Amino acid sequence: MLIPVGFEYLKPKNLAELDEAVRDGAFLISGGTVGVRLLKERIVRPKLVVDISEVEEAQGAKQGEGIVDLGAALKIYQLQRLSVNGPVSDMIRFVSSGIADPAIRTMGSLGGNIALADPSNELPVPLMLADASLLIYGQHRFHEEKIRGFIHGPHRTGLKPGEVIVRVRYKELDGYRWSYKKHFIRNLDHYVGISGAMAKVDSGKIIDLRLVVAGEAIMGFKYLAPERAIGARPSEAIIKEVAEEAVSGISPKSDRQGPSEYKVAVLKKLVELSVKEALGA
Amino acid sequence: MKVTININGKDYSADVEPRMTLVDFIRDVAGLKGTHVGCETGHCGACSVLIDGRPVKSCLMLAVQANGKRITTIEGIGKDGGPNEVQMALSSSKALQCAFCSTGFVVVGTWALEENGELTEDVIKESFIGNVCRCTGYEPIIKALRGVRKND
Known part of the structure; x- marks a missing residue:
């Protein structure tokens, strides 16, 4: 039986209540799909658990003047049904539909998916492509941070103790095409590799190309904007060059998911497929 | 901590420790043993129940998180008194x-x-x-x- 150590539980309804609830050593959960497991396995042993799932400032989704503004408490299944338009939002809907299983999508939240920074968490990928901003609250004040700088490495972010992601904002990338590819060995395992690409091509030339790779092969998230592709015509040569750049310098560890070289080869292939699709090549 | 959860149309209230999982509340407080405990880590799905009509894994949810919610377990599933x-x-x-x-x-x-x-x-x-x-x-x-x- 996996039973957490005893703790006090608080569920603030808004940020003012959150200020009163959070104190040193508090462990924050939103959906709890990871947090409750950490509690049960006694990897964390907090005296206080603060459930931020109903904080009112972190609810809902809206779109205006080209900006999409999502509450961090939105559940993943709600993201599947986002009623906002544009390529980034389309990609978020698609990515959300493939996260874990229907039960986990009922429980897991947007904010949790970002804050945990697990290399197999998927929502950071479209959000990094869109250069999304995170509205963070803690210590009685708000500040905004770009998601690209927020994720420092596997399970490491810029979030300080007691801080929470309240909202996620991004500008729609009109005229962009996107593609998202991932590979796993078994259902619900960590992904060997993830590759998301967004591109704008006009008059047969690449105007912009953005790429995010993630998963076990890279043990983190890596954003690339291959400058050499800009102005070029989409071609196999460009695609292969981008794929080479994406996997350069990575040396994943060999484990039960496969040897290091296999993981690199998988990621490279995913990049090729996603870039090709995003370029419409 | 006082928790009230509506399971299959009936309210169950109890003073529970916050560390109690929802599946333990269902089985031990409500006495509904049809929901099984399998892996305890959210992988196997044996503990699946519906909350407000959507599936969740009750081993990965604390009973306090489900306070005030409407839950359907296997005992509440069926049609016109028979199987669906x-x-x-x-x-x-x-x-x-x-x-x-x-x-x-x-x-x-x-x-x-x-x-x-x-x-x-x-x-x-x-x-x-x-x-x-x-x-x-x-x-x-x-x-x-x-x-x-x-x-x-």
């Missing part, structure tokens, strides 16, 4: 073996049918991605449920 379409299909095709996982499959299958109106092979495979069966190899379950439609 999913239960009928699994039963008549003898698609079950040890049946430890079956309550989770029935709960998630019932949600999938409600959501989609019909259980196509794609819907079945997508819906049950978080449910593990160690006996059947899944084929009999897929075969039994393929084409099941919601009868109003």
Whole structure:
């Protein structure tokens, strides 16, 4: 039986209540799909658990003047049904539909998916492509941070103790095409590799190309904007060059998911497929 | 901590420790033993229940998180006092073996049918991605449920 150590539980309804609830050593959960497991396995042993799932400032989704503004408490299944338009939002809907299983999508939240920074968490990928901003609250004040700088490495972010992601904002990338590819060995395992690409091509030339790779092969998230592709015509040569750049310098560890070289080869292939699709090549 | 959860239309209230999981509340406080405890880590789906009509894994949720919510367990699933379409299909095709996982499959299958109106092979495979069966190899379950439609 996996039973957490005893703790006090608080569920603030808004940020003012959150200020009163959070104190040193508090462990924050939103959906709890990871947090409750950490509690049960006694990897964390907090005296206080603060459930931020109903904080009112972190609810809902809206779109205006080209900006999409999502509450961090939105559940993943709600993201599947986002009623906002544009390529980034389309990609978020698609990515959300493939996260874990229907039960986990009922429980897991947007904010949790970002804050945990697990290399197999998927929502950071479209959000990094869109250069999304995170509205963070803690210590009685708000500040905004770009998601690209927020994720420092596997399970490491810029979030300080007691801080929470309240909202996620991004500008729609009109005229962009996107593609998202991932590979796993078994259902619900960590992904060997993830590759998301967004591109704008006009008059047969690449105007912009953005790429995010993630998963076990890279043990983190890596954003690339291959400058050499800009102005070029989409071609196999460009695609292969981008794929080479994406996997350069990575040396994943060999484990039960496969040897290091296999993981690199998988990621490279995913990049090729996603870039090709995003370029419409 | 005082918790009240509506399970299958009936309110169950108890003073519980915050560390109690929802599945333990269902089994030990409400006394409804149909929801099984499998892996305890959210992988197997044996503990699946519906919260406000959507599936969750009750081993990964604290009872305090479910305070005030409306839950449906396997005991609350059925139609007109008998089995529903999913239960009928699994039963008549003898698609079950040890049946430890079956309550989770029935709960998630019932949600999938409600959501989609019909259980196509794609819907079945997508819906049950978080449910593990160690006996059947899944084929009999897929075969039994393929084409099941919601009868109003």
